[in-house]
Amino acid sequence: MTVLVAGHAVDDLYQGAVPAVVPFLVAERSYSYLAAAGITVAATLLSSVVQPLFGVLTDRRPMPWLVPVGMMVAGVGIGLCGLSDSYVVTWLAIALSGLGVAAYHPEAARLARRVARDGHVGMSWFALGGNAGFALGPVLVTPVLAIGGLSASPLLMIPALIGGFLTLAALRGVRGVDAVVARSGRDDWRQFGRLTVVVIARSMVTFGLGTFLAIWVSQRVGGFIAGSVALVVLFGVGALGTLLGGVLAERWGRIRVVRTSYVLGIPAVAGIALVPGPAVYVFVALTALTLYVPFSLHTTLGQDYLPNRLGTASGVTLGLAVSVGGLASPAIGAFASAVSLQWALLALLVLPLVAWVAARGLAEPVRCAL
Template identity: 30%
Template sequence: MSTQLSTVGTKSEALKIATVYAILIAISSVHLMNDMMQSVVTALFPVLVDSLHLSLAQIGWIAFTLNMTSSVMQPVVGLISDKRPAPWMLPVGMVSSMLGMAGLAFAPNFYLVLLAVVFVGLGSAVFHPEGSRVVHLAAGNRRAFSQSIYQVGGNFGHMLGPLMTMVIFIPFGQKGAIWGTLLAAAAIIILMKVVPWYKAHLAIHDGKLQQKKAAGHAKVVLAPKVVAFALAILFAIVFARSWYAAAIGNYYQFYVEDTYGLTIKAAQVPLFLFLAAGVAGTFFGGIMADRIGRKKMMLISILGAAPFALVLPHLPLAWVYPLIVLLGFILQSGFSVSVVYAQELMPGKVGTASGLITGLAFGMGGLGAVVLGYMADAYTLGFVMVMCSVLPLIGLLAILLPKDRREAA
């Protein structure tokens, strides 16, 4: 009898740490579709510049609206969902994005484009904190790796932006955005499978927490000042990464057109390479972080990217392609790790931590897009690219971060 009880206990422990890959892949695929819809906005930039005669500053305002709508709401949604998780919010967010896609396809002017983008941003704001909670529940004992699987979906969606410009928006124009509604519909179908699992495992998770409280197992929590200091450093790192990514993602295509004389279509290639390498870097970073630690991986990521960022604006075209691959791979290898690090700093507040880091990334990217757009109009794109190339050096601050915390959150 005792042997049977021991076997049951062992199975129970195994279940606690098991990684649920089917759910991770499902939520990652929805993340892909969500971020593809966001990529539709940036992929339309060259088309909107021509069709609606927009300035680079107005392009910056569109990016700002998308990112700020998402960033402001993400921590709010995360805070609410930490207190009352709401699985039904996942499909509701996709419906909002669907409305945004339909509006974007037919918006006749700058202001209606902004309105459509608000709906896309709101959908993303609702999805990300709840999606991160699903990942947390499905991760088992491989948190950084699981978060990377989730982020790979989003990065892959962003990566497809330049391809959409080449294949869809240059031939079909603004109305090609209507296909984004199909992405939202597909995401809703997948979420109909994820939501029931999410509800069931929330109940199991809550039950375990109550058992721990009843047994008097209190979590060791860092002092508030230490957490605040660590979060401030994380925010600085996210700022540096996001502003640099905003420069590359929003304006590098225009920069290579001006500097190297490339066509709109050819200008998408280096941008695609940067984003594609970022997908691989995100996946690799999660694997490495579980082995060497979150802090070390973040240091390797942003400081390792600094030399490549510094030389990128000064290279001949032939060298741009291999270097931008290395830059994208190294720079993005630390993003999902920073989310997990924040979650471990704030145990029990998965949604809030995820919303703060991913929301701040969107917000800083949006603010960067506006500021850099105005600077590009006032000065030159070359000046903007050289100025932004020093941003990854801010990653030196990661040395000051506290050691990793891997207690169950």
């Protein structure tokens, strides 16, 4: 599990690396805003669409080798993105990274659930690894490219190559990892569909805040540092919330925790848009808890709703539904430009409301034995 958590961090580091690479592409190559947006879409769109397909493939035949290979491909793509002045080549390199991310998640989530012995806390640690890696992406990218420029981008491959080889070595020690696991129970697509609505709504509000929170707080409180602190609070408290979700689920049940989180998220998001001054940080922290406490529970619920298609369930809950939020960010930005950023943020409270309404129709599934 330690290797899987660390590997998840390394893999998702390359998702977080994309928005950090874009400013350097704009600065060195004079990309337009449209071209810059296209780079982000290359990673987000391809990963979100292809990830469920990898899930279907791993349901038919377990492919544990996709875990280290996907991780290394994600790193190689980011490493190659700075070597050519051609926009097409750069776009394809970023898309290759997104393909690696897509290949990694379904099989890694299946293995993590198995190694965690069906425990919620273990899966919370696995989810925490991904969240931490995403947040660390800019921490790795910014100093490397600031010092060496885009020509130094191959150095960004190093964590993926090291992590891939360590993961490969760890997988060799897992007995029967290639065996098809016997499962029982019927796939409940109706419940899984409701859960997908919940995850999409959560993803949209999370990406919306991640994109515009720093700008809003810097205006509200004053200064670039104030906005950066808001993001640190959002992702830092969110990481704690990810772990807390598994603990609460063991005691109170997943469905109750999910419903309670999203109903509390409605006033929390409203507070970000309405509360003046430094008190906004309190509501940023509350919002982080309400959005991240259910995060790992989505994956285990999806796997239990589709006990015969664990890869598909993981691909959707960790891939398609999550990445859709990134595609919605431009719409939120357009609304902010047309009205105001405050109203755009205030409108986000509709999304936890949608998640709560959808979650009210969820039932606790029978947990499958892995």
